[in-house]
Amino acid sequence: MAIEVRIPTILRNYTGGAKAVDVEGATLEELISNLESRHPGIKDRLVDDGSLRRFVNVYLNDEDVRFLGGLGTKLSDGDTVTVLPAVAGG
Amino acid sequence: MLSISQELADKIVAHARADHPDEACGVIAGRDDVPERFIPMENAERSPTFYRFDSMEQFRVWREMDDRDETPVVIYHSHTATEAYPSRTDVSYASEPDAHYVLVSTRDEDEVEFRSYRILDGVITEEEVRFLP
Numbered sequence: 632m633a634i635e636v637r638i639p640t641i642l643r644n645y646t647g648g649a650k651a652v653d654v655e656g657a658t659l660e661e662l663i664s665n666l667e668s669r670h671p672g673i674k675d676r677l678v679d680d681g682s683l684r685r686f687v688n689v690y691l692n693d694e695d696v697r698f699l700g701g702l703g704t705k706l707s708d709g710d711t712v713t714v715l716p717a718v719a720g721g
Numbered sequence: 722m723l724s725i726s727q728e729l730a731d732k733i734v735a736h737a738r739a740d741h742p743d744e745a746c747g748v749i750a751g752r753d754d755v756p757e758r759f760i761p762m763e764n765a766e767r768s769p770t771f772y773r774f775d776s777m778e779q780f781r782v783w784r785e786m787d788d789r790d791e792t793p794v795v796i797y798h799s800h801t802a803t804e805a806y807p808s809r810t811d812v813s814y815a816s817e818p819d820a821h822y823v824l825v826s827t828r829d830e831d832e833v834e835f836r837s838y839r840i841l842d843g844v845i846t847e848e849e850v851r852f853l854p
Contacts, residue, residue: 639816640817640818640819641816641817641818686814686816688776688779688780690780693780695776695777695780697776713780713784715776715779715780715783716814716816716817717773717774717776717779717814717816718746718748718762718773718774718779718796718814718816718817719766719771719772719773719774719810719814720771720772720798720807720808720810720811720814720815721770721771721772721808721809721810721811
């Protein structure tokens with residue numbers, strides 16, 4: 632089950648500069664855990680206390696996973712997961 | 722240093738004025754550090770003290786930039802009651818290391834404050850702004 636994960640500029644130091652990596656996973660949670668084993672440190676930038684960080688947007692294909700099932704969102708072969716830090720401030 | 726056309730700078734200020742007293746926000750996309758394409762964004766927070774791009778709008782805009790080989794050269798927002806200097810939350814959520822963070826203050830009706838910064842690893846560096854005709 633290969634899923635393409637698109638990595639934002641600010642997290643590419645974890646992926647050796649790669650803009651996208653292929654990772655396996657039946658759910659988003661599993662995918663992030665597999666991502667972490669290949670690119671240590673990246674999970675902490677995405678997940679905090681068992682849920683997605685508030686200011687990180689994760690999309691499955693064209694949808695925000697917050698409106699799907701969060702970390703429990705099911706993935707299928709050929710899906711694309713995109714990570715984008717929220718643009719926000721005060 | 723940020724070099725930006727006067728026309729684009731005026732568009733940022735006009736957007737900030739129009740959304741006052743809420744904060745306005747947006748992007749200027751471009752290539753090779755040259756800001757070219759003005760993209761006003763919705764402030765999903767509709768707040769005088771906070772801004773956040775709508776997540777779906779951000780997704781569409783970021784994908785479009787990717788398709789066109791553009792980057793977010795400028796990320797702008799307004800402060801509506803304070804000076805045009807990055808707040809603590811601006812610094813903690815700054816996530817585009819290559820962007821010029823432009824701040825505009827609309828606290829004064831007649832005067833415009835237009836300033837630009839790099840925000841990297843929690844460090845704010847103000848830079849000169851050159852307005853091109």
